[in-house]
Amino acid sequence: MSTRNKILGILLLSAVLSGAAFAQTMPAKYGFGAPVTEQELSKYFSIPADGRGLPPGSGNATAGAKVYAENCAACHGDKLEGNPAKGIGGDKLIGGRGSLATKTPVKTVESYWPYATTLFDYVKRAMPFSSPGTLKDDEIYAVVAYILSEAKIIKPTDTMDATSLPKVMMPNRDGFIPDARPELDLYR
Numbered sequence: 039m040s041t042r043n044k045i046l047g048i049l050l051l052s053a054v055l056s057g058a059a060f061a062q063t064m065p066a067k068y069g070f071g072a073p074v075t076e077q078e079l080s081k082y083f084s085i086p087a088d089g090r091g092l093p094p095g096s097g098n099a100t101a102g103a104k105v106y107a108e109n110c111a112a113c114h115g116d117k118l119e120g121n122p123a124k125g126i127g128g129d130k131l132i133g134g135r136g137s138l139a140t141k142t143p144v145k146t147v148e149s150y151w152p153y154a155t156t157l158f159d160y161v162k163r164a165m166p167f168s169s170p171g172t173l174k175d176d177e178i179y180a181v182v183a184y185i186l187s188e189a190k191i192i193k194p195t196d197t198m199d200a201t202s203l204p205k206v207m208m209p210n211r212d213g214f215i216p217d218a219r220p221e222l223d224l225y226r
């Protein structure tokens with residue numbers, strides 16, 4: 039064995055030994071930190087397409103119109119038509135149904151989104167843009183009902199909750215097709 043390799047060997051051995059010594063002296067507790075609370079954990083959620091994990095509560099379009107006027111219209115427009123202002127202007131939320139495959143596609147919740155449950159998830163997570171997390175679950179169900187009702191996907195009298203929302207059939211539900219990607223077989 040060359041001198042260089044011997045030195046490397048010794049260095050490695052001492053690194054392993056000092057690691058083992060550290061493991062032996064490591065305390066079971068460090069004396070800082072606190073267990074995470076249910077309230078803190080509630081900020082971390084993800085509602086999948088089938089609606090698993092949707093919270094209790096409910097709302098309809100009448101209540102939602104009020105929530106929308108107070109919390110969304112400034113950016114998304116009085117008629118959900120969107121606001122072209124640069125920066126903070128919100129997207130158009132309804133319309134464009136059937137336009138995606140044309141030369142002038144209009145991408146909105148109504149024309150593009152395949153699952154209504156995603157609307158709840160997104161609004162709860164990210165909207166209002168300037169103060170996400172401030173709406174109560176009842177208000178979110180209500181504003182979701184309002185958007186879906188204005189898009190004529192549900193009736194104005196329908197109530198949205200953890201049971202009814204996953205059953206809503208979005209117009210573009212079947213617009214997503216599996217992409218076969220045959221070129222990937224080259225790497226299998």
Ligand code: HEC
Nearest residue numbers: 109110113126127128129145146147161165166167168181
């Ligand atoms: C301060 C301006 C502002 C307010 C208020 C606001 N939004 Fe938005 N919203 C935006 C912006 C900007 C985007 C685009 C965000 C992005 O692409 O990351 C957006 C995106 C969205 C989208 C996604 C649209 C799409 O097709 O991708 C939905 C749905 C939405 N907002 C709903 C709401 C609802 C419901 C409210 C009221 C509870 C609300 N927003 C309040 C600015 C706002």
